Amino acid sequence: MEYELVELSNKIRVVHKQVPHTKVAHCAIMLDIGSRDEKAGQEGIAHFWEHMAFKGTNKRRAYHIINRLESLGGELNAYTTKEKICFYATILDKHLDKSVELLTDITFNSIFPEAQITKERQVILEEMSMYLDDPEDAIQDQLDQQVFKGHALGENILGTRESVNRFATEDFHTFLQDNMDTSRIVLSSMGSYSMTQLLKAVRKYLEAIPMLSQPRVRQRVNGFAPSILTESRDITQAHIGLGTRAFNIYSDNRVPFFVLNNILGGNSMTSKLNLSLREKYGLVYHAESNFQAFSDTGMFSLFYATEPSKVKKSLEIVYREMERLKMDLLGVKQLQTAKDQIKGQLAISEENNQNYMLMMAKSILNFNKIESLDAVFAKIDSVSAVLLQELANEILDRDKMCQLTYIPNK
16 A cells, blocks of 8 residues: 555644554654754754753653653654654554654653753763764764865764753754744654544644744855865774765756665675775775765765775775776676666665655655655666766766875874
């Protein structure tokens, strides 16, 4: 059965896919608000709000929030990205009503008590230290700053120590008032129950939220300038990150470049980077490339770690693989194998109901529709070797690449 979509009177959209043979309800409230919507001095407040949503509402204290579903064997969680904030729950479907009520409460009725802000501030500072101590995480965040220098997309989602130490109750209310728009909020659900059954709970709780409207004022994407940075760190391996701007989510080239990225350094042992850097030369344990598409831009990135003495050689191999994609057309068999591989990965990912439910929410916010797997497969099948070569020449240009290297200081 395909998904069903309903818009409430307050403009919040409800999307549901009914799946048989499950007793589990997956439900989420996703907002089209992220860290890029923070103003100067607000760095990290979107992520901090995600934490504070669990710390008290008009009718619940922190313990009652986390115990509400856990006492029934369920789970409550949340995450923040550059453009989205999501609160989601998994519970036995007979408790669907409780799930919808709790998600509504923490999303719209948080009170941000100062005592809890003080406690959670320390938790986030520890989280920040944990990320900075891990070179694999730190290099990704710092490469974002290089690629989007001077833009909100380059800021760390966690914020800075200075900004996190500065937040008070009024700052959270101000951020919500400036960004809450019910037309950019989606409740997504997946379970054996019908949309009619879901709407009974939704109308009871979510439709009571007044309609909110705020004009979208996002900082325009700025100019891009490639740069090369090298830093000394207390590590044993050298860590390398490469990155540049790429396509946005509305670009016709998004799916083709997703295919190209998968060929170069995707989640398979047969990616070109894995076959060359690991299998042929034994220079790395793992190498990967990524493609992130945002509403108005995108980012291509590549990461790996190697021995300090092998940095130069490894970079030569990476750029050589990029050059091959730029110079040589993929053969018919190579291209078909790449398409079959990525279609298989997508089909397998759809088997996870929670991931699919979250994907539906994001897709409705971005496109107001959800493409079927067959439609996505058709787009992949239509990708030509010539187009992939053109995209490789446009994006995989050594002279347009930011390079960040962490070198051991011993």
